[in-house]
Amino acid sequence: MTTTHDPTRTTGDTAKQAFPALVIGVGSALALIGISELADQLEHFLWDWLPDSFGTTGENRWWIFGMLTVVGLAVGLVVWLAPGHAGPDPATTGLVSAPLPLWVLPGLAVALVICLAGGTSLGPENPIIAINVGLAVWLLSRWLPNVPGAFGTVLAISGTVGAMFGTPVAAALLLTEMKEFHQRGSLWDNLFAPLVAAGSGGLTMYLLESPTLSVSVPKMGTPGWDDLLSGLVIAVIATLVTLVGLYAYNPLHKLFRLLPHPVFIFLAGGLVLGMLGAIGGEITLFKGLEQMKELTDTAGDYTVGGLILIALVKLGAMVVAATAGFRGGRIFPSVFIGLAIGQVAHAIDNDIPLALAIACGILGVVLVVSRDGWLSLFMAVAIVGDANVLPLLCLIILPVWLIVSARPEMIATPTEPAENQPPRQSA
Numbered sequence: 511m512t513t514t515h516d517p518t519r520t521t522g523d524t525a526k527q528a529f530p531a532l533v534i535g536v537g538s539a540l541a542l543i544g545i546s547e548l549a550d551q552l553e554h555f556l557w558d559w560l561p562d563s564f565g566t567t568g569e570n571r572w573w574i575f576g577m578l579t580v581v582g583l584a585v586g587l588v589v590w591l592a593p594g595h596a597g598p599d600p601a602t603t604g605l606v607s608a609p610l611p612l613w614v615l616p617g618l619a620v621a622l623v624i625c626l627a628g629g630t631s632l633g634p635e636n637p638i639i640a641i642n643v644g645l646a647v648w649l650l651s652r653w654l655p656n657v658p659g660a661f662g663t664v665l666a667i668s669g670t671v672g673a674m675f676g677t678p679v680a681a682a683l684l685l686t687e688m689k690e691f692h693q694r695g696s697l698w699d700n701l702f703a704p705l706v707a708a709g710s711g712g713l714t715m716y717l718l719e720s721p722t723l724s725v726s727v728p729k730m731g732t733p734g735w736d737d738l739l740s741g742l743v744i745a746v747i748a749t750l751v752t753l754v755g756l757y758a759y760n761p762l763h764k765l766f767r768l769l770p771h772p773v774f775i776f777l778a779g780g781l782v783l784g785m786l787g788a789i790g791g792e793i794t795l796f797k798g799l800e801q802m803k804e805l806t807d808t809a810g811d812y813t814v815g816g817l818i819l820i821a822l823v824k825l826g827a828m829v830v831a832a833t834a835g836f837r838g839g840r841i842f843p844s845v846f847i848g849l850a851i852g853q854v855a856h857a858i859d860n861d862i863p864l865a866l867a868i869a870c871g872i873l874g875v876v877l878v879v880s881r882d883g884w885l886s887l888f889m890a891v892a893i894v895g896d897a898n899v900l901p902l903l904c905l906i907i908l909p910v911w912l913i914v915s916a917r918p919e920m921i922a923t924p925t926e927p928a929e930n931q932p933p934r935q936s937a
Contacts, residue, residue: 527702527703527706528702528703528706530650530653530654530661530662530665530703531665531668531669531703531704531706531707531710532706532707532710534642534646534649534662534665534666534669534707535665535668535669535672535673535706535707535708535709535710535711535714536669536710536711536714537642537645537646537649537669538642538646538666538669538670538672538673538707538711539669539670539672539673539710539711539712539714539715539718540714541638541641541642541645541670542634542638542642542670542673542674542715543673543714543715543718543719545619545622545623545626545634545638545641546626546634546719548623548627549622549623549626549627549634550627551627552623552624552627552628553626553627553628553629553796555627556568556577556627556628556629557577557629561573568792569791569792571787571788571791572788574629574784574787574788574791574792574795575784575785575787575788576784577628577629577784578628578629578630578780578781578783578784578787578795579777579780579781579784580628580780581624581625581628581629581630581780581783582776582777582778582779582780582781582783582784582834582836583773583776583777583780584624584628585621585624585625585628585776585780585836585837586772586773586774586775586776586777586780587773588617588620588621588624589617589621589772589776589835589837590771590772590773592614592616592617592618592620592621593613593614593616593617594610594611594613594614594617594618595614595617595772596614596617596618596620596621596837597610597614597617597618597637597640597837599835599922599924600636600637600832600835600836600837600838600839601759601763601832601833601834601835601921601922602763602921602922602923602924603636603921604919604921605635605636605639605684605839605841605880605882606639606643606663606667607636607640609643609644609647609662609663610640610641610643610644611644612644612645612648614644615640615641615644615645618637618640618641618837619637619641621637621836621837622634622637622638622641622837622838625831625836625837625838626796626797626838629783629787629792629795629796630783630795630796630827630831630836630838631783631794631795631796631797631798631824631827631828631830631831631843632797632828632831632832632836632837632838632839632840632842632843633797633798633799633838633839633840633841633842633843634674634797634838634839634842635670635674635838635839635841635842636837636838636839636840637837637838637839638670638674639666639667639670639671642666642667642669642670643662643663643666643667645666646662646663646665646666647662647663647666649662650662661703664685664703664704665703665704665707666707667681667684667685667704668681668685668703668704668705668707668708668711669681669707669708669710669711670711671684671708671711672707672708672709672710672711672712672715673711673712673714673715674715675712675723675888675892676712676715676716676721676722676723676892677708677712677892678705678708678709678711678712679888680708680885680888680892681704681705681707681708682701682704682705682708683884683885683887683888684882684884684885685701685704723799723889723892723893724892724893724894724895725802725803725806725849725868725893725894725895726803726806726807727806727864727865727868727894727895727896728863728864728865729865729896729898730863730864730865730866730896730898730899731863731898732898733866733898733899733901733902737862737863737866737902738902738905738906740855740859740862740866740867741866741867741869741870741899741902741903741906742870742906742909742910743855744851744852744855744862744866744867744870744871744874745870745871745873745874745906745907745910746874746909746910746913747851747855747874748847748848748851748852748870748871748872748873748874748875749874749875749877749878749910749913749914750913751821751822751825751851751874751875752825752844752847752874752875752878752879753878753913753917754825755825755826755828755829755878755920756878756879756917756918756920758829759829759832759833759920759922760918760922760923762829762830762833763833763922763923764922764923766778766779766833766834766835772835775834775835776834776835776836778834779830779831779833779834779835779836780834782830782834783827783830783831783834786823786826786827786830787823787827789819789823790819790820790823790824790827791820793805793820794820794823794824794827795827797838797842797843797846798824798842798843798845798846798847799842799845799846801846802845802846802849802850802893805820805846805849805850805853806849806853806868809853809856809857812853812857813857814854814857814858817850817853817854817857818854820850821847821850821851821854824843824846824847824850825847827843828840828843828844828847832920833922840879840880840920841876841879841880841885841889844872844875844876844878844879844880845872845875845876845889845893847871847875848868848871848872848873848874848875848876848890849868849871849872849893850871851871851874851875852864852867852868852869852870852871852872853867853868853871854871855867855870855871856868865894865896865898865899866899866902868890868893868894869890869891869893869894869896869899869903870890870903870906872886872889872890872893873886873887873889873890873903873906873907873910874910876889876890877907877910877911877914878914878917878920879920880920881914881919881920883907883911886907887900887903887904887907890903891903
């Protein structure tokens with residue numbers, strides 16, 4: 511009988527597991543905080559100080575168009591010139607990919623900071639996980655050379671997810687979908703070290719940043735059968751809308767790669783993002799975490815058509831940014847898209863509880879984008895902060911999963927990345 515190696519048992523007893531897990535968890539949170547702080551400072555410069563010095567604002571549609579175009583050029587130059595080209599093409603990878611060599615990580619970090627600050631519709635999740643995994647694997651190879659890289663990978667993912675989503679529960683749910691975690695031994699044996707990493711990462715984040723994922727919406731009260739029906743309709747519509755982006759994903763990725771130089775790819779992506787941003791406005795820019803809170807507070811100021819436009823522009827911007835190769839993740843912008851779809855449903859029928867409408871919208875979109883049921887359920891409940899929606903979501907996700915599971919994943923077919931090819935034409 512074939513057995514698999516258990517990476518969480520290679521350090522011996524639980525005490526030996528706890529210490530590296532604690533260090534990697536705290537370090538993962540600090541890396542996330544550091545990169546986020548750099549991006550925030552650059553964002554303030556690009557979208558507040560700089561436009562003000564020119565007598566305009568970051569909400570000016572021409573400024574949005576011009577800034578995203580310049581950001582595309584800047585990221586293209588980083589990806590072209592940085593050692594290792596700032597990591598693999600993110601359109602062809604999922605949330606977690608193979609550990610990167612240490613010398614690739616600085617370029618990836620620079621590209622990520624520019625993308626986050628520049629307004630591209632991507633979150634930090636994929637690159638920051640890649641950075642922390644690379645650092646953890648390198649650290650353990652020096653510190654505990656007999657420990658396999660899978661152990662550091664699991665700990666870094668756990669610490670980063672715990673810090674990013676504010677709870678070790680998110681990390682535990684995500685790990686159940688990873689093949690590296692399907693090992694011998696009891697569930698608690700396998701979860702012990704990752705939960706230490708996730709808990710220390712989450713606590714570090716709370717002590718230094720006090721983040722919150724949830725938006726302020728009224729609690730839905732006791733669920734009813736009518737809520738189940740309306741929630742299912744919203745989730746299915748959100749799923750179908752996102753499937754449009756899914757089926758455009760691979761063709762658009764191939765279309766961008768027809769351009770003869772990596773700088774041209776990112777410049778073209780920046781131009782398209784600039785046009786979409788000019789149409790949708792500043793609320794459709796950036797990763798979407800702060801923007802979804804803004805949209806929740808100001809949804810009454812928009813017509814139903816205006817809310818639909820915001821959702822569609824954000825979906826288009828996320829797909830364009832990802833397929834053009836901008837460094838970032840797709841989870842946070844997909845949450846914004848789901849929230850916007852939920853706002854549309856509530857605006858059409860005010861009898862639908864807002865918490866339920868938003869949760870179901872998020873469930874449908876994140877399920878298509880991530881192909882992860884646990885993560886979709888977690889994000890839907892965490893954003894609305896209402897456990898009363900959970901029983902309904904656990905039923906609603908079943909037919910929605912049947913729709914999603916028969917579709918391709920939102921990962922482009924791997925081809926030789928244009929940024930890793932010798933340029934056919936001078937930039």
